[in-house]
Amino acid sequence: MILVTCAIIENEQKVLCAQRSETMHLPLKWEFPGGKVNKGEELESCLEREIKEELGIEINIIERLPSNKHIYSQSKSIELIPFRCSLQTSEIELKEHLKIEWVALHDLNTLDWAAADIPIVQYYIQRYQ
Numbered sequence: 472m473i474l475v476t477c478a479i480i481e482n483e484q485k486v487l488c489a490q491r492s493e494t495m496h497l498p499l500k501w502e503f504p505g506g507k508v509n510k511g512e513e514l515e516s517c518l519e520r521e522i523k524e525e526l527g528i529e530i531n532i533i534e535r536l537p538s539n540k541h542i543y544s545q546s547k548s549i550e551l552i553p554f555r556c557s558l559q560t561s562e563i564e565l566k567e568h569l570k571i572e573w574v575a576l577h578d579l580n581t582l583d584w585a586a587a588d589i590p591i592v593q594y595y596i597q598r599y600q
């Protein structure tokens with residue numbers, strides 16, 4: 472099981488969503504930015520590191536939400552661990568993703584999400600609508 476952290480970054484009633492590029496796995500799917508936890512790394516440190524690497528910004532972590540385990544294939548199962556976050560710095564630089572969008576809660580379902588994210592998106596919508 473691969474542990475993956477991701478950030479639900481909130482700003483002005485919207486959430487930052489990121490589209491994977493054509494060259495990544497799950498091309499063009501939408502996700503929350505984040506990435507794999509290194510051996511011995513704290514989940515929060517992983518998330519802060521990944522967000523800095525992918526978007527060039529600093530975040531404040533607000534709270535952890537329930538994780539979702541998803542089997543993509545025999546050799547790839549992930550546990551996706553979401554954290555609600557706010558922006559500490561706002562100058563976003565896209566280093567890996569094709570694009571980002573700030574999306575209102577009621578529009579989150581219109582995106583083509585990576586499969587592992589779908590239950591997390593549903594939980595978030597129900598809890599915060």
Ligand SMILES: Nc1nc2c([nH]c(=O)n2[C@@H]2O[C@H](COP(=O)(O)OP(=O)(O)OP(=O)(O)O)[C@@H](O)[C@H]2O)c(=O)[nH]1
Pocket residue numbers: 475476477495496497501502503504505506507549551585586587588
């Ligand atoms: N960061 C992030 N990864 C996600 C999400 N949903 C999801 O299925 N994943 C998967 O979790 C893994 C995260 O890996 P990563 O971001 O550190 O690195 P990567 O894309 O190069 O992974 P790869 O080695 O599988 O290509 C990827 O396989 C990605 O497809 C999500 O919302 N955020």
